[in-house]
Amino acid sequence: MKAINILVAIFLLSLFFIAGQNVVQTFTVANTAALNNLKPEPMDYFWELNIHHAALDRNKIRTYADYYEHLLQVYPFLWDAYGVVGYCYHYLNDDPKAIKFLKIAIQHDPEYFWNYYNLAIIYFNESRYQDTASLLQEAFKISPKVSFYRMFKSEYVYVPLLSGPNEKIVFEDAATHLREVYQSSVVLMQILNQSKNSQEQQEALGRLNPVLYAF
Amino acid sequence: MRFDHLKSFYLSTGIFAIFFITGFLLSQHKLLWLDELYTQHTAIDADSFSGLVSLKFPDGNKNPLFYVIQKGVCNIFSYHMPAAYAHELNRTRDMPSQIILRIPSNFYMSLALALIFYFFTRFYSIFAAFYALSAALVSPMVWMYWVEARPYPLWFLLTTAQLLLFCSTFVSPKLKTVKLLFLTHILLALTTPTSMFQISIITLMGWWKGRYNAKQLGLIWVLPMAIALFYYFFDYISKIKTYMFFPNLYDVVMPERIFVYVIYALTAWGLPEKYKKITYNGFFLPVFFLFLACGFTVLFVDLFTKNSDQGFFSRYLIYITPADILMFSLASFDLRQWSRPYPWICMNVSIFLGGLVIIRGLMTYREILASAMYLHS
Numbered sequence: 062m063k064a065i066n067i068l069v070a071i072f073l074l075s076l077f078f079i080a081g082q083n084v085v086q087t088f089t090v091a092n093t094a095a096l097n098n099l100k101p102e103p104m105d106y107f108w109e110l111n112i113h114h115a116a117l118d119r120n121k122i123r124t125y126a127d128y129y130e131h132l133l134q135v136y137p138f139l140w141d142a143y144g145v146v147g148y149c150y151h152y153l154n155d156d157p158k159a160i161k162f163l164k165i166a167i168q169h170d171p172e173y174f175w176n177y178y179n180l181a182i183i184y185f186n187e188s189r190y191q192d193t194a195s196l197l198q199e200a201f202k203i204s205p206k207v208s209f210y211r212m213f214k215s216e217y218v219y220v221p222l223l224s225g226p227n228e229k230i231v232f233e234d235a236a237t238h239l240r241e242v243y244q245s246s247v248v249l250m251q252i253l254n255q256s257k258n259s260q261e262q263q264e265a266l267g268r269l270n271p272v273l274y275a276f
Numbered sequence: 277m278r279f280d281h282l283k284s285f286y287l288s289t290g291i292f293a294i295f296f297i298t299g300f301l302l303s304q305h306k307l308l309w310l311d312e313l314y315t316q317h318t319a320i321d322a323d324s325f326s327g328l329v330s331l332k333f334p335d336g337n338k339n340p341l342f343y344v345i346q347k348g349v350c351n352i353f354s355y356h357m358p359a360a361y362a363h364e365l366n367r368t369r370d371m372p373s374q375i376i377l378r379i380p381s382n383f384y385m386s387l388a389l390a391l392i393f394y395f396f397t398r399f400y401s402i403f404a405a406f407y408a409l410s411a412a413l414v415s416p417m418v419w420m421y422w423v424e425a426r427p428y429p430l431w432f433l434l435t436t437a438q439l440l441l442f443c444s445t446f447v448s449p450k451l452k453t454v455k456l457l458f459l460t461h462i463l464l465a466l467t468t469p470t471s472m473f474q475i476s477i478i479t480l481m482g483w484w485k486g487r488y489n490a491k492q493l494g495l496i497w498v499l500p501m502a503i504a505l506f507y508y509f510f511d512y513i514s515k516i517k518t519y520m521f522f523p524n525l526y527d528v529v530m531p532e533r534i535f536v537y538v539i540y541a542l543t544a545w546g547l548p549e550k551y552k553k554i555t556y557n558g559f560f561l562p563v564f565f566l567f568l569a570c571g572f573t574v575l576f577v578d579l580f581t582k583n584s585d586q587g588f589f590s591r592y593l594i595y596i597t598p599a600d601i602l603m604f605s606l607a608s609f610d611l612r613q614w615s616r617p618y619p620w621i622c623m624n625v626s627i628f629l630g631g632l633v634i635i636r637g638l639m640t641y642r643e644i645l646a647s648a649m650y651l652h653s
Contacts, residue, residue, distance in 0.1 A: 087642055092648035120369045126653050 090149035092135040098219075099128045107275045112234050122152045131216070141218035144176040148275045154185055164195055165236040174200050174239070178246060179273045185249070190266075192251045197246055205243055209236060215269045217275055233274065242274060277401050284397040291409070292390035294384075297615030303375045303423045305650040307367035316377060317362040320347050331510045338510040341466035342380075343429035349380050354499055356462065369652065381429035385422045388429075388436040392601065395440045399447040400609065407633075408605035414529040417590060417597040419644050428594045434464045435474060436598040439563070441495035442478050443602065445487045448557060454492045462582045464651040469508040473570035474595060481563055516624040527590035527643075528597060532603050532632050538562060540607040543614055564603040567596050 088178045098267030099131045109115035126149035136142075163180040170176065177200035184192040212219045212235070223230045249271060255262040279287065319333035319460035320343055320404040327333065329342040335343075350356070355376045361368050397406035412418055421428045436459045441453045457478070479497040480616055482488040488496070541561060608629045615622040644650065 084638065087638075088645070091642040091646040095651060096647040100649035104573055121653070123369060130653075131651055133646070204599070 062183065089135070092131070093149060095246055096131060096135060098127070099124075100127055101128060103224075104221050105224055108224065111274050111276060112231075112238055115257055117152065119153060122149050125149050126153060129218070136217075139217060140166060141173075141215040142175065144170070144179065145218060145222070145275055147176070148273050151179070151183060151273050156187070159183060168180045172203055172207055173211050174243070177203075178242065179239050181246075182273050185269075185271060190253050194250065195249045197253075200246065201250070205234055205239055209239055222275060238274070238276075245271065278399065279397045279402065281405050284394050286378070287397055287402075287405075290388050290392045291393045293538050295386035295389050296382060299378070299386055300375060302650055303378040303382065305652050306373065306374065306378075307369050307425055307427070308361070308373055309367050309375065312377065313357070313361050313368060315343075315426055316346075316357045316508070318345050320350060321357055323347075336511060337427060337468065339465070339467050339469065339504075339507045340425075341463060342482045343624075345380055346377070346425065349565075350376070351652055357471075367652075370394075377425035379425040380424065381424050381426070384433040385418065388433040388598065389418070391440055392438055392598075396487040396605070397446065399444065404605070404609055406474070407608065408601065410637075411599045411604050413607075414633055414640050415530075415597055415601060416640045416643050417594055418547065419640060420647075420649070421591060421594060426591075427589050430592055432463075432598060434467055434471075435595040436476060438464060439477060439598055439602055442481070442563075443560070445482075445483070449487075454488065454495060457496050458500070461496050462503065464554065465500040465507070467504035469504055469511050470574055470595060472501060472504045472508065473574070474567070477563060477566045477570065480566075485559060495500065509602050521588050524588055524590040525593075528593045528600070529572070530600070530636060532636065533600060536604065536607055536611070536632065537548035537564070540611060543611065560603050560606050561571050564599045564621055566598075570595050619623065 079175070102122070106115070106121045107125065108120070109153045110117070126146060129146045129149065132139060133142050135148065143162045147159045147166060150156070150159035151161060152175035158182060160180065163176055165178040166173070167180065177196050181196035181200065184190075184196065198260075213224060221229070223235060249269060252262060252265045252269070254263070299420045315335055318327065323333050323343075325344060325347060328347060329339075329340045331338045353376050355372070357377075358370070358371060361370065361373070366595045374584070389409065392412055393405045393409050417432070420563065421432065438457065441457045441460060444451050445453050461471070461478075462476060475497060479493055482496070483493055574592070588640045611625055611629065612622065615625045
């Protein structure tokens with residue numbers, strides 16, 4: 062009798078297990094469908110904003126944030142996406158959240174220039190110059206080439222964002238942009254390394270207005 | 277345990293408040309889409325009250341009740357849709373617009389759910405009320421159109437009111453519902469041309485079951501039909517293409533519920549007399565199937581007679597959902613009632629019916645999740 066009870070229990074548990082797996086699989090499929098519905102169309106706004114300095118449109122940025130946040134809910138190990146969400150939250154006027162996401166991005170994806178740069182600029186805007194300098198220091202350890210190739214390897218996060226007009230990736234523009242930001246970061250670093258709190262440094266810092274970039 | 281009017285009323289008011297607040301949260305997370313923007317831009321913002329009543333606006337549906345109420349709400353909040361949104365083809369994010377434009381629809385849907393709850397606490401039991409509410413809340417159409425600045429939630433509310441008023445004459449024959457039913461029919465006629473079918477079916481059923489005398493039948497049919505017909509001649513109804521037909525249809529006609537109705541029909545009509553423990557709810561089965569048949573008739577007529585074309589969407593049959601919710605709840609109670617003398621069968625019937633609600637809930641959740649409707653922040 063006991064054996065029958067155990068067999069019935071095993072049978073029922075197996076049924077629950079199979080049903081549970083099906084439910085999980087079904088919801089994964091639904092989440093993927095949701096991602097397709099959340100995806101901004103066309104996906105060229107960040108390209109325009111970063112490369113061509115298009116006007117800031119918070120509604121559009123919110124759309125990207127929704128998409129990438131949901132992407133992270135479905136695939137929490139897509140570390141590239143944390144950096145993009147952090148970037149979005151900065152422009153949505155929520156720097157604490159931006160810092161949180163950028164820190165996660167740096168922790169799990171340390172070979173990528175933009176995450177260090179973006180977090181450094183947020184700290185710079187908060188007048189945390191010491192933190193800015195140390196982050197830029199870390200950023201410069203990464204070869205621009207590594208960062209550049211890193212972007213184009215990011216199939217689900219950066220590649221769709223890097224699609225410019227007609228969904229074509231313009232490599233030259235992306236490379237030029239990366240070079241310009243590297244150079245301006247070097248200038249910022251030099252100013253930060255000048256004698257602390259000097260009149261000259263304060264004036265130079267006041268003239269700077271660095272902004273965050275998604276890539 | 278049945279509740280008296282006052283207790284039922286208080287409980288239902290609480291349910292209404294909870295759902296109304298829920299509706300505000302849903303509004304915040306659902307972006308405005310093309311049809312809502314179009315209706316607001318071309319009809320509500322563009323026309324005066326008199327223009328809305330006198331058929332001047334370009335929306336396909338000319339029945340004015342929804343538009344007049346919507347304009348009233350916009351006037352109260354001094355709201356005008358920003359001009360830039362008029363040409364938005366994609367979804368539009370604008371929190372004040374999302375909330376203000378959806379206040380009426382949120383009110384309609386919350387009230388419809390509260391009415392269902394009231395009906396069942398008043399005439400059945402609190403358990404029945406929560407079961408019916410669950411049956412409503414797992415229906416995809418409720419979530420898809422809860423907050424939608426278009427006439428569908430109003431249509432849902434008025435159909436719910438119409439069916440509950442009709443039901444209550446069977447549950448409690450002393451109740452005088454004719455005047456309220458007349459008012460509901462007038463409002464329905466001012467909301468949608470399809471109300472012609474609904475009004476006629478309910479009148480026909482009232483006549484068949486001998487619930488109303490000739491004068492009362494005339495009252496609930498003649499004037500509402502005249503109004504609905506008047507507006508029908510000015511309505512622009514597109515020819516409907518059948519792409520995505522079945523996925524849309526399953527939002528309204530849920531296969532597992534049809535299965536329950538077939539079992540219900542068998543227990544009601546197919547079993548020997550001694551097993552017929554069915555209560556007074558059997559009348560609702562023909563109502564549901566007539567609603568369904570009329571829905572298909574409308575689609576069929578549209579499919580072959582009109583000129584332009586557009587896809588078939590489940591919202592064209594939204595009025596079937598309140599009938600389905602009531603039918604499913606009533607059929608479930610009757611099946612349980614029927615099986616009560618046999619505890620083993622009763623237990624299985626309860627598990628089966630409860631399981632259907634849970635499975636439908638999961639399916640609806642999956643569908644709403646996949647549509648990403650409420651995933652915007």
